[in-house]
Amino acid sequence: MKKESRNHTGTTRAKPTARTPRGGGGAVASESIHGVADLSERHGAFLRRVENNYLPSREDPNLPLPLVQEWGLRDGTEVHGTIQPAHSGRRSVASIVSANGRSKPGDHRALPDFQSLISVNPTTHIELGIERSQTSLRVIDLIAPIGRGQRGLIVSPPRAGKTTLIEEIGVAISKHHPDIHLMLLLIDERPEEVTHFRRSVKAEVLASSSDSAGESHLRIAWIAVERAKRLAEAGRDVVILLDSITRLGRASNREMGAGGRAMSGGVDHRALQFPRQFFGAARSCEGSGSLTILATVLIDTASRMDEVIFQEFKGTGNMELILDRDLAEHRIFPAVDVLRSGTRREELLCSADELRQRHLLRRALAGMSLEDAARRLIDRVEKTESNSELLKAITR
Numbered sequence: 001m002k003k004e005s006r007n008h009t010g011t012t013r014a015k016p017t018a019r020t021p022r023g024g025g026g027a028v029a030s031e032s033i034h035g036v037a038d039l040s041e042r043h044g045a046f047l048r049r050v051e052n053n054y055l056p057s058r059e060d061p062n063l064p065l066p067l068v069q070e071w072g073l074r075d076g077t078e079v080h081g082t083i084q085p086a087h088s089g090r091r092s093v094a095s096i097v098s099a100n101g102r103s104k105p106g107d108h109r110a111l112p113d114f115q116s117l118i119s120v121n122p123t124t125h126i127e128l129g130i131e132r133s134q135t136s137l138r139v140i141d142l143i144a145p146i147g148r149g150q151r152g153l154i155v156s157p158p159r160a161g162k163t164t165l166i167e168e169i170g171v172a173i174s175k176h177h178p179d180i181h182l183m184l185l186l187i188d189e190r191p192e193e194v195t196h197f198r199r200s201v202k203a204e205v206l207a208s209s210s211d212s213a214g215e216s217h218l219r220i221a222w223i224a225v226e227r228a229k230r231l232a233e234a235g236r237d238v239v240i241l242l243d244s245i246t247r248l249g250r251a252s253n254r255e256m257g258a259g260g261r262a263m264s265g266g267v268d269h270r271a272l273q274f275p276r277q278f279f280g281a282a283r284s285c286e287g288s289g290s291l292t293i294l295a296t297v298l299i300d301t302a303s304r305m306d307e308v309i310f311q312e313f314k315g316t317g318n319m320e321l322i323l324d325r326d327l328a329e330h331r332i333f334p335a336v337d338v339l340r341s342g343t344r345r346e347e348l349l350c351s352a353d354e355l356r357q358r359h360l361l362r363r364a365l366a367g368m369s370l371e372d373a374a375r376r377l378i379d380r381v382e383k384t385e386s387n388s389e390l391l392k393a394i395t396r
Contacts, residue, residue, distance in 0.1 A: 030082040030083065030084055030094060031082060031083050031084075031085070032080070032081070032082055032097075033047065033061065033080075033081055033082065033083050033093065034049075034078075034079070034080050034081075035047035035048050035049045035050070035054075035060070035061075035078075035079055036048050036049075036050070036054055036076055036077065036078055036079070036223065036227055037063060037068070037073045037074065037075060037076065037077040037078075037079055038054070038056075038060075038075060038223065039063075039068065039073065039074065039075050040075060041056075044062055044063070045062070045063035045064075045065070045068050045073070046060045046061065046062060046063055047060055047061050047062075047063055047079055047081075047093055048060055048223065050204065050206075053206050053207060053208065053216075053220050054206065054219075054220065054223040054224070054227075055216060055219060055220065058090070060090075061083050061090065061091040061092055061093050062090055062091070062092040062093065063079075063092075063093050064092055064093065067093060067095075067096055070096075070105050071096055071099050071105045071108050071109065072105070072108055072109035072111075073099060073108075074226075074230060075223070075226040075230075076223060076225075076226030076227035076228070076229060076230040077099050077100055077108075077230050078099065078100050078101075078227065078230065078231070079093070079096055079098075079099050080096070080097045080098045080099075081093045081094070081095055081096040081097050082094050082095050082097070100230055100231065100233070100234040101234055102234070111233045111234055112233055112288065113233070114229040114230075114232060114233050114281075114285075117232075117233070117283075117285035117286070117287075117288050118285065118286040118287070119149075119283040119284065119285065119286075120149075120283075120284050120285075120286045121147075121149075121284065121318075121344075121345045121348050122147025122148055122149040122150050122284045122290070122292075122318075122345075122348065122349065123147065123148075123284065123348045123349065124147055124148045124284075124290075124349070125141075125145055125146070125147055125349040125350065126146045126147060126148060126150075126173065126177060126180070126239070126292070127141060127176065128140055128141055128146070128168075128169060128172040128173070128176070129141045129172070129387060130172070130176050132384075132385050132386065134168070134172065135334070135378060135381050135382055136164075136165060136168055136333065136334040136336075137168055137169065137172050138381050138386075138387050139334050139336055139338070139377060139378065139381060140165075140169075140321060140334075140336070141387055142358070142361065142377070142381075142387055142390075142391075143321075143336060143338050143341045143342065143377075144319055144320065144321045144336075144341045144342055144343050145319075145343050145346060145349050145350070146292065146294065146319060146343070147284070147292075147343075147348070147349045148180075148237050148284055148290040148292055149282065149283050149284025149285070149290035149291065149292055150282065150292045150293075150294070150317075150318060150319050150343070151279065151280070151282035151283070151292075151293055151316070151317040151318050151319065152282075152292075152293070152294045152295070152317050152318070152319035152320065152321065152343075153245075153294075153295055153296075153297050153313060153314075153317045153319070153320050153321070154166070154294060154295070154296045154297070154321045154323065155296075155297055155299055155310070155320060155321070155322045155323065156296055156297070156298060156299065156323040157298070157299050157300035157301070157323065157324075157325040157328075158298070158300070158301060158325075159325075159328060160323040160324065160325055160327075160328040160335045161323060161328060161333055161334060161335050162243070162244075162296045162323060163193070163243065165321075165323075165334060166184075166241050166243050166294075166296065167197065167200060167201060169241060169294065170182060170184055170197075170201040170203055170241055171200065171201055171202075173203075173239055174201065174202040174203055175202075179237065180237045180238070180239050181204070181228075181231055181236050181237070181238045181239070182201075182202075182203040182204065182238075182239050182241070183203060183204045183205075183206065183224055183227075183228060183238065183239065183240045183241070184197055184201055184203045184204070184205045184206070184207075184240075184241050184243075185206050185207075185220070185221060185224050185240055185241065185242045185243070186205070186206070186207035186208070186209075186243055187207075187208055187217050187220070187221060187242070187243070187244065187247045187248045187251065188208060188209075188210050188212075188217055188247040188248075188250070188251060189207055189208070189209055189210060189243065189247075190209065190210055191209040191210070191211065194207040194209055203241075206220050206223075206224050207220070208220050214251050214254045214255050215255060217247070217248065217251035218248075218251055218252060218255060218274065221242075221248055221274075221278055222274070222278075224240065225240070225278050225281050228240055228281070228291050229281060229291065231289065232285055232288060232289035232290060232291045233288065233289070234289065235288055235289045236289045237289050237290045237292075238289065238290065238291050238292065239292040239293075239294070240282075240291070240292070240293045240294070241294050241295075242278075242293060242294070242295040242296065243295075243296045244295065244296040244297060244298060245275055245278075245279060245295040245296065245297050245309070245313060246296070246297050246298040246306050246309050246310070248275050248278070249267075249271065249272055249275050249305075249309040249312075250305065250306075250309070252271045252272065252273075252274050252275055253266070253267055253268055253271035253272075253305070256268040256270055256271050263308060264304060264308055265303070265304035265305040265306075265307065265308040266304070266305055267305055267308045267309070272309065272312050275309075275313075276312070276313075276316070278293075279293060279295060279313065279316065279317070280316070281293065282317075295313075297309070297310050297313055298310070300325060318343065318344040318345070319342070319343040319344065320340075320341055320342065321336060321341050322336070322337040322340050322341045323335045323336060323337065324336070324337045324370065324374075326370070326371070327370070327371065327374055330371065332371065332374050332375060332378070334378075335374075336374065337370060337374075338365055338370075338373050338374055338377050339365065339366065339370055339373055346358070354391060356395075357391035357392070357394055357395055358391065360394050360395060361377075361391065361394055364376075364394065365377060380393075
């Protein structure tokens with residue numbers, strides 16, 4: 001059997017086909033290709049590649065309209081297909097092998113539209129702190145548990161450990177929940193941080209670095225959430241870790257240009273429409289998959305714009321993990337405000353007995369100062385093998 005060889009475009013050379021181009025000549029070798037459908041361009045549809053963060057490139061092949069219609073492709077659909085080498089101009093997709101894991105056009109067209117899916121409260125806990133040494137993740141599981149379909153904010157001042165937490169959450173999900181499709185979305189990030197995340201987290205990492213054009217930040221976020229929706233339609237559980245929704249809001253505001261009505265902090269009243277739509281896409285879908293979004297949001301940056309963005313999203317999620325500057329300055333990590341952080345409808349993510357134990361833990365911490373409460377909880381976590389052991393000890 002002939003081995004496949006990979007070329008510089010990221011495609012793989014498949015077995016030569018028997019197809020002969022017009023004008024004679026021998027058989028032309030087709031190439032397999034994998035990408036995500038982008039139907040947003042006015043002059044055609046294209047297959048974008050993850051190697052380029054799904055951003056437009058001259059190497060992206062056209063998606064012919066008959067194939068788009070036959071398969072019912074939408075923005076963000078994952079496509080495996082074949083292309084023919086270009087003789088002149090841009091290449092085109094010759095055939096589709098599968099779309100979102102469906103190998104027949106009818107099966108793919110039968111998938112529901114994301115907006116038609118019924119949203120319900122998350123009921124399946126994504127346990128993060130499974131190992132004893134994962135102190136930060138065990139604290140999150142106890143104080144602000146995350147369910148499949150959660151819409152969560154990690155509220156953080158500068159240098160409070162949010163980036164480290166995002167990394168730890170990503171590593172834990174990829175290791176302990178391999179059935180989840182994990183996407184890490186880094187907006188306006190330092191290039192060295194992008195490299196670090198690509199090397200440390202086993203995930204689909206999409207990033208726009210701080211030296212990228214402003215439009216790139218928005219386009220990457222748009223195609224990422226559209227891709228996540230298509231996966232959820234197909235029954236997959238997807239998690240997007242976004243760092244950060246503040247920088248996404250800034251980028252959106254810059255792209256608005258002049259002419260709009262400005263709110264406090266110089267934020268155009270239209271600027272946060274897309275970030276709101278992005279964050280609002282998170283949901284657990286009845287009878288289908290789920291889309292979980294955990295987004296960091298910055299506070300205490302001395303920027304009025306950042307404060308406006310935070311206030312816009314405050315209360316829109318159903319889970320908040322609040323990091324505290326004073327705890328971080330006292331080198332108490334994770335610097336989680338254990339008194340104010342929490343998850344709505346937490347009772348759906350645990351048993352009745354565990355919920356009662358969690359309430360007892362909350363009551364025990366409520367009478368302390370924030371620093372004492374954080375120290376006490378971290379100490380108990382470090383002295384027990386698991387959260388289950390810790391909670392059972394409270395009821396003795």
